[in-house]
Amino acid sequence: xAKSVSATTAAQRNLGLGFSVPIVAGVVxxxxxxxxxDATRTMLDIWIWVLIHxxxxxxxxxGTRFATASFNFGLARGSKLGAAKGARxxxxxLGIVWSSIVIITSFTKAMEAVQRSVVWxxxxxxxxxxxxxPIKPTIEPFTSVQFWxxxxxxxxxxxIACVGIFLLLSERARxxxxxx
Amino acid sequence: xxxxxxxxxxxxxxxxxLPLAGLLVFWVFVVLAQFSSLYxxxxxxxxxxxxxxxxxxxxxxxxxxxxxALGFSAVTARKLSQGLDxxxxxxxxxxxxxxxxxxVLIIATIYGFGTFMSNAFQTSVxxxxxxxxxxxxxxxxxxxxxxxxxxxxxxxxxxxxxxxxATADETTEGESANG
Numbered sequence: 001x002a003k004s005v006s007a008t009t010a011a012q013r014n015l016g017l018g019f020s021v022p023i024v025a026g027v028v029x030x031x032x033x034x035x036x037x038d039a040t041r042t043m044l045d046i047w048i049w050v051l052i053h054x055x056x057x058x059x060x061x062x063g064t065r066f067a068t069a070s071f072n073f074g075l076a077r078g079s080k081l082g083a084a085k086g087a088r089x090x091x092x093x094l095g096i097v098w099s100s101i102v103i104i105t106s107f108t109k110a111m112e113a114v115q116r117s118v119v120w121x122x123x124x125x126x127x128x129x130x131x132x133x134p135i136k137p138t139i140e141p142f143t144s145v146q147f148w149x150x151x152x153x154x155x156x157x158x159x160i161a162c163v164g165i166f167l168l169l170s171e172r173a174r175x176x177x178x179x180x
Numbered sequence: 181x182x183x184x185x186x187x188x189x190x191x192x193x194x195x196x197x198l199p200l201a202g203l204l205v206f207w208v209f210v211v212l213a214q215f216s217s218l219y220x221x222x223x224x225x226x227x228x229x230x231x232x233x234x235x236x237x238x239x240x241x242x243x244x245x246x247x248x249a250l251g252f253s254a255v256t257a258r259k260l261s262q263g264l265d266x267x268x269x270x271x272x273x274x275x276x277x278x279x280x281x282x283x284v285l286i287i288a289t290i291y292g293f294g295t296f297m298s299n300a301f302q303t304s305v306x307x308x309x310x311x312x313x314x315x316x317x318x319x320x321x322x323x324x325x326x327x328x329x330x331x332x333x334x335x336x337x338x339x340x341x342x343x344x345x346a347t348a349d350e351t352t353e354g355e356s357a358n359g
Binding site for chain 1: 214
């Protein structure tokens with residue numbers, strides 16, 4: 001009897017966490033971004049965006065895990081599953097939105113990084129235009145600084161998205177304990 | 181969980197990871213294609229559109245290669261998901277592989293139309309404003325061949341993802357009916 005009560009309590013806690021963890025993670029990520037932005041008084045560096053998306057992804061994956069645990073408990077007990085289904089679906093929708101945004105951001109940041117290789121001459125040279133000679137940009141060689149500051153964070157964003165999608169679907173597909 | 185179940189669970193995770201690995205490869209190829217196109221647009225033939233049109237565009241083939249990798253991984257994931265037991269993971273993998281296939285087909289369609297629209301009605305002109313005929317071999321390589329390869333890729337993905345699956349299902353139903 002005590003075991004049953006504690007199992008029910010755990011399932012209710014999981015249900016609550018399934019609803020709240022993604023939202024809490026979202027707020028934590030936004031507040032962190034604001035704090036860093038206010039402290040540095042600059043636009044957020046791409047590595048900060050990586051951190052923000054990582055926190056969001058962890059929140060959605062954990063939310064899915066808790067919601068699925070609550071759903072499986074209800075399924076095994078034959079209880080009503082409306083709220084647990086709702087929590088699972090909420091996390092699925094959030095996961096789809098989050099992963100789409102991260103993938104698009106990754107591709108966009110990579111394209112921006114490539115375009116930064118094109119360097120236009122400074123204004124002191126543009127006087128040549130008046131003499132009929134077009135301004136020619138130069139393509140800077142690929143450097144390790146570019147790699148670490150621009151390309152690696154964009155690639156890490158994509159890796160976070162891929163790992164997040166994998167974990168989301170794996171957690172969502174977790175079977176009830178007696179069927180594993 | 182017995183060995184067969186453990187093996188199947190591993191296979192499901194491999195099928196889940198394959199399209200994601202394909203996406204990573206696609207990203208790398210797209211970045212390389214962007215770099216390659218920089219040298220066409222801002223290189224020696226900067227501000228000379230007709231010369232750029234008569235230059236071989238490697239970026240077109242790099243994007244196609246990335247798309248092929250993504251397509252291959254998606255159809256392989258779909259094939260792997262066919263042999264899984266009916267579990268939640270199998271349904272998730274099936275659904276995800278189907279989404280991956282659709283994404284490949286959508287991107288390939290956009291790529292094909294984009295290649296067509298960016299080249300079909302473009303003409304190069306010389307300094308006197310007379311139209312210049314493009315180099316035929318380069319035009320074939322930059323426009324016609326990529327469109328053909330793109331169409332071939334789409335047909336391959338569709339056949340592997342849907343037709344092969346339908347044949348396998350019919351065979352299974354036929355065997356069940358005959359006992």
